[in-house]
Amino acid sequence: MGKTIEEIASELGVSVTTVRLVLLGKARQYRISKQTEERIKNYTEEHGYQINHTARSLRLQRTDSLALIVPRLSNHFFAALAEQLEIRCRDAGLQLFISCCYDNPATQLQLIQNFRQRNIDGLFVVPSNQSIPPKAAQLFNQRMVLLDRDFGFADYPIIITDNQNSSQQLARTLHSHAANRGIDPSFLFIAGNPEMPSIASRLTSFQAALAEVKLASNNLQIRTAPRNGFSEGMEAMSEFLRTNNHLPSALVTSSIPLFEGALHALREHHGLVPKDMLLATFDDHTMLDFLPNPLCSVRQDSTYMVNAAFAEMEQLIAGVNQPERHIAAMTLISRNMD
Amino acid sequence: MGKTIEEIASELGVSVTTVRLVLLGKARQYRISKQTEERIKNYTEEHGYQINHTARSLRLQRTDSLALIVPRLSNHFFAALAEQLEIRCRDAGLQLFISCCYDNPATQLQLIQNFRQRNIDGLFVVPSNQSIPPKAAQLFNQRMVLLDRDFGFADYPIIITDNQNSSQQLARTLHSHAANRGIDPSFLFIAGNPEMPSIASRLTSFQAALAEVKLASNNLQIRTAPRNGFSEGMEAMSEFLRTNNHLPSALVTSSIPLFEGALHALREHHGLVPKDMLLATFDDHTMLDFLPNPLCSVRQDSTYMVNAAFAEMEQLIAGVNQPERHIAAMTLISRNMD
DNA sequence: ATGAAAGCGCTAACAA
DNA sequence: TTGTTAGCGCTTTCAT
Numbered sequence: 001m002g003k004t005i006e007e008i009a010s011e012l013g014v015s016v017t018t019v020r021l022v023l024l025g026k027a028r029q030y031r032i033s034k035q036t037e038e039r040i041k042n043y044t045e046e047h048g049y050q051i052n053h054t055a056r057s058l059r060l061q062r063t064d065s066l067a068l069i070v071p072r073l074s075n076h077f078f079a080a081l082a083e084q085l086e087i088r089c090r091d092a093g094l095q096l097f098i099s100c101c102y103d104n105p106a107t108q109l110q111l112i113q114n115f116r117q118r119n120i121d122g123l124f125v126v127p128s129n130q131s132i133p134p135k136a137a138q139l140f141n142q143r144m145v146l147l148d149r150d151f152g153f154a155d156y157p158i159i160i161t162d163n164q165n166s167s168q169q170l171a172r173t174l175h176s177h178a179a180n181r182g183i184d185p186s187f188l189f190i191a192g193n194p195e196m197p198s199i200a201s202r203l204t205s206f207q208a209a210l211a212e213v214k215l216a217s218n219n220l221q222i223r224t225a226p227r228n229g230f231s232e233g234m235e236a237m238s239e240f241l242r243t244n245n246h247l248p249s250a251l252v253t254s255s256i257p258l259f260e261g262a263l264h265a266l267r268e269h270h271g272l273v274p275k276d277m278l279l280a281t282f283d284d285h286t287m288l289d290f291l292p293n294p295l296c297s298v299r300q301d302s303t304y305m306v307n308a309a310f311a312e313m314e315q316l317i318a319g320v321n322q323p324e325r326h327i328a329a330m331t332l333i334s335r336n337m338d
Numbered sequence: 339m340g341k342t343i344e345e346i347a348s349e350l351g352v353s354v355t356t357v358r359l360v361l362l363g364k365a366r367q368y369r370i371s372k373q374t375e376e377r378i379k380n381y382t383e384e385h386g387y388q389i390n391h392t393a394r395s396l397r398l399q400r401t402d403s404l405a406l407i408v409p410r411l412s413n414h415f416f417a418a419l420a421e422q423l424e425i426r427c428r429d430a431g432l433q434l435f436i437s438c439c440y441d442n443p444a445t446q447l448q449l450i451q452n453f454r455q456r457n458i459d460g461l462f463v464v465p466s467n468q469s470i471p472p473k474a475a476q477l478f479n480q481r482m483v484l485l486d487r488d489f490g491f492a493d494y495p496i497i498i499t500d501n502q503n504s505s506q507q508l509a510r511t512l513h514s515h516a517a518n519r520g521i522d523p524s525f526l527f528i529a530g531n532p533e534m535p536s537i538a539s540r541l542t543s544f545q546a547a548l549a550e551v552k553l554a555s556n557n558l559q560i561r562t563a564p565r566n567g568f569s570e571g572m573e574a575m576s577e578f579l580r581t582n583n584h585l586p587s588a589l590v591t592s593s594i595p596l597f598e599g600a601l602h603a604l605r606e607h608h609g610l611v612p613k614d615m616l617l618a619t620f621d622d623h624t625m626l627d628f629l630p631n632p633l634c635s636v637r638q639d640s641t642y643m644v645n646a647a648f649a650e651m652e653q654l655i656a657g658v659n660q661p662e663r664h665i666a667a668m669t670l671i672s673r674n675m676d
Numbered sequence: 677a678t679g680a681a682a683g684c685g686c687t688a689a690c691a692a
Numbered sequence: 693t694t695g696t697t698a699g700c701g702c703t704t705t706c707a708t
Contacts, residue, residue, distance in 0.1 A: 016687095073421045287626075393700070
């Protein structure tokens with residue numbers, strides 16, 4: 001297809017160095033004669049030249065590309081994160097490769113090996129369990145940045161969100177909303193996979209905050225699920241409705257897909273979502289606007305995460321190895337709350 | 339980092355061919371002695387071996403990787419498409435590289451050149467204008483499959499959705515819903531960038547279907563926007579509210595982000611979304627469940643698209659060049675319609 | 677049953 | 693001011 005430097009050189013009867021120098025715009029610097037420069041420029045303008053990045057990579061032992069592994073792109077938060085990180089990388093002249101592992105550790109490990117074999121310079125990863133980070137770090141010679149889930153490694157750079165604080169704030173907000181209306185509050189908290197540190201943190205902090213305001217513990221019911229998906233939300237809510245006579249005054253979910261599923265089940269079994277039922281979920285989405293209910297959501301700061309993650313990666317690539325831990329603040333968003 | 343075949347060979351005092359044969363599991367076939375086979379296997383089990391894909395690619399003139407360029411990943415339809423296509427590629431042993439171009443032709447062209455330089459084997463692309471396909475096809479030696487937008491090229495394989503049919507169906511459904519209730523229907527259609535063939539097709543087919551049922555043309559108001567985004571939806575709706583005294587009985591948008599924006603503006607300027615206002619949008623999303631209104635959405639069949647696109651790519655890679663045009667059916671989804 | 681060597685296209689060090 | 697060459701790690705052909 002495209003001509004190689006060698007081909008151009010031989011066709012013009014000059015050396016590869018000369019062609020290279022012109023192509024790199026260093027003709028002046030190395031005092032290539034105006035005439036040869038012109039000839040080469042004319043040639044490439046006519047025939048085009050596309051550098052062969054594969055050959056370059058092999059020679060330089062560097063591919064100028066990074067990879068990101070997220071659970072799913074159909075989760076809006078991760079899609080937004082991926083989109084922003086890709087832009088950040090592109091602006092720095094790096095290619096970002098994006099892949100989904102569906103929170104399957106085997107798939108994730110396979111992806112990591114694959115990226116390693118393709119000589120990716122560095123890896124951003126949302127680990128699907130605690131065995132992943134050390135393996136990935138070794139394969140990538142420490143050029144790895146962890147995202148979103150803190151399995152307790154201090155040796156690797158990591159960017160997480162402040163689930164603890166925001167969850168406590170959320171609990172207090174919901175509790176006082178009920179109190180202000182003279183309602184005896186009862187909560188249903190549906191949590192996705194509690195083995196994920198982010199989910200566990202959301203759940204335990206929520207419990208702790210309610211304990212602080214002396215909520216009777218039987219006024220908080222908890223359902224956990226193996227995943228943060230739509231069907232798990234449906235299932236959890238259906239189970240609750242089967243085994244309880246009264247609806248909770250407030251519903252809280254640890255992710256949007258769970259929230260969607262829970263409301264879907266509620267509507268199916270119960271005809272509708274009661275207008276005054278207090279709703280809350282982690283993560284935010286424009287479409288939450290569609291609900292008439294009082295509603296609290298917690299927005300993650302993906303921009304902060306992307307910037308911090310990329311900065312850490314730059315450090316690692318530059319050879320600096322001082323892993324830092326970044327905690328992104330979260331924002332409580334209220335809708336129809338008074 | 340990882341050992342090379344050469345290193346392994348020299349450390350064990352055998353030739354690269356021998357090592358390779360064992361690594362490829364062809365030891366038997368080429369009658370490598372059990373003993374050498376064992377030694378090599380032991381060695382690689384202990385030290386690990388990761389093939390250098392860059393070197394392999396350079397030698398084979400093939401990277402076993404494909405690329406997909408979509409407008410945005412934060413658009414759920416494209417995120418789902420990307421996710422599914424990635425799985426399809428992975429299952430076939432290919433790596434899929436996913437990138438967003440924000441419907442900016444310059445960005446898209448840059449991405450295409452970048453992928454070309456990285457020797458990607460083939461390209462899936464949602465073209466952002468009519469100048470892209472021929473350029474991309476040339477750079478990728480015809481190994482290109484177009485998605486979602488039909489700019490009228492017959493020479494390239496393309497997978498689109500049946501906007502025409504579904505839009506007509508949608509128009510008839512909305513019209514008869516109003517008729518059944520004895521309402522004199524008035525429509526507001528907000529269309530994103532009508533230079534995109536998919537959008538244009540949705541709009542013109544909708545108009546045509548209403549003309550067929552003899553709707554007075556002043557009962558259909560049309561607003562077009564430069565993009566399919568949230569803010570464009572807001573802007574279009576705000577403008578409508580400023581210049582009209584009455585709300586339309588039905589609102590139709592050509593994409594979900596427009597829909598979100600339009601409802602947001604409606605709520606801001608008008609306090610709420612009237613309960614009986616008939617809503618409709620192209621593309622579907624679980625969260626549309628949240629709305630109490632009668633609502634029609636049109637779901638695209640991303641699975642069909644992915645399968646057709648991948649099959650076409652396989653053909654191209656196999657050297658067959660018989661570009662086909664695939665049209666995916668769409669499904670009308672009704673909520674609260676009676 | 678195993679080895680040697682060329683070459684993919686590029687970069688960088690050295691030569692002239 | 694320009695040219696020559698080694699080598700990145702792999703695959704493949706041809707020799708033993």
